[in-house]
Amino acid sequence: MNLTPFKELMLRSCGHSFEKEREQALSAGLCRRMAVLDIDSPEAYYIRILRDQEELLRLTELLTVNETYFFREPEHLNLMVDKLLPVFMNTGNQRPVRILSAGCSTGEEPYTIAIMLRERFGTESERLFTITGVDIDSTVIVSAKQGVYGSGSFRGMDKSMLDSYFESHGPGKLRVSSAIRKQVAFEVVNLLGSAYPQRMMMPDIILYRNVSIYFPEQIQREIFGKLAELLADGGCLLVGASETIHHDIGVLTLVKQESLFFYHKTPKLVFEERRTSNRYFLTSERVPGVPLQTAPVSVPKLNAHRNRTQNEHNPESIRKHPHASIKPDVKERFDAAIEMAHNNQHDKALAALDAIIEQDGTFEKAYCLKGSLLLSASRFDEARIVCEAILVLDSLCLEAYLMLGMIARQKGDYDGAFKRFREAIYLDSSCWLAHFYSAEILFAQQDWKRARNSFDTALKILEKGSLKEQGQAFFPLSFNAEQFIVICRHKLSLLAQKKG
């Protein structure tokens, strides 16, 4: 049988690859469906699945691997319950913390979470959390909703819990108690699909474990990118132990805590005023709980932008920066815009900044804040235009180069991003953030040697926290520098095993 058209169709529809050792499974599945439908030629069956979405789903369901059990790979689940969730609960948000099990199969994973939360928070967990399980396979979702399981599902579970959370359901079967069932919602969803349902939106935690193993690399990237986008700001994405490194593609930040890895949504860029340095810089929002247990570390100051510092004493530069003698009312209005940005009133802040720019089209700080707000809102094209305007005013603005690098990276233009980060490094060789992002790009491009050098440089600068003693302007990061140190060290340990 010529499997090629079926392979291509499966790849397009559900992301699964049926190369080599999985060809046999595909061929068996096709024979089975053709027998059920009494179709004797693969060509006729191919035409049928092209026209009949339901039949394509039946074939997909036959080919998915639904292996799962309660309390599978419990280390990440413990980390989530003990360390990650409490932080989300303490953010002052009135809404429940949202947990999504993406590729939940027959429901053991989301029910395990519900049981763990019940153990930890009692009946309050119903109010504090929502748990959603989604899977492409409608048959497993039907089973998940029923919540009836045989002994195989309990192989990773402490049997003393069975009495509390399960009831007998015929010979050899147990059903999840109704209190636990009520806490989990299930839905049929293709993670490769173009739109996700409302109940999946903005989860704080996504478990995406043992799902990506059959996806080829480009599909892994695509789905990981979609889940990353879905994640609420500051949210965490947990993958299976064997899958971690496949997803380290620079979309989310890889974080290590208690010897476990997970991904964290890239901190939102906001703007922070450093009154002491009398300059305004891009910074990153404090990420709740990342890292959760590390003591605050001193934030390394970066060298002043050497070139610019020189220029600031030069009359030509003063001509280019008339806001050096900025009018008090503009300063006040700018302070108000910063306040709005801090209070998450981004639209109001943007409107205020536009008014300021209209009054003083050379006020660079207003452009910088506007650019960072647009970047935070993923309005990349507008942010890029603002950055380009900044560079017209001040061709040595480090923040503009960093923002342009981040924009290019978000858009998947890694070469463009790399160029911008190099420019940032050229302006300020101690800009470890630019070294770090360059290293991430080189790592994704498997340029091991240069990635190693760049992580090494970022690490050395980070470890030299003493730069702040130099009393120069600095790039303030309100997220924890220690986290970056951990990531750099981890990357360097991975790179130590790579040749080249």
Ligand SMILES: C[S@@+](CC[C@H](N)C(=O)[O-])C[C@H]1O[C@@H](n2cnc3c(N)ncnc32)[C@H](O)[C@@H]1O
């Ligand atoms: C091996 S199970 C993993 C279950 C659970 N996450 C665990 O770790 O025990 C993988 C599940 O991913 C689902 N899956 C595969 N491709 C999918 C897709 N494109 N969209 C949604 N679910 C998918 C499969 O149907 C299967 O139930």
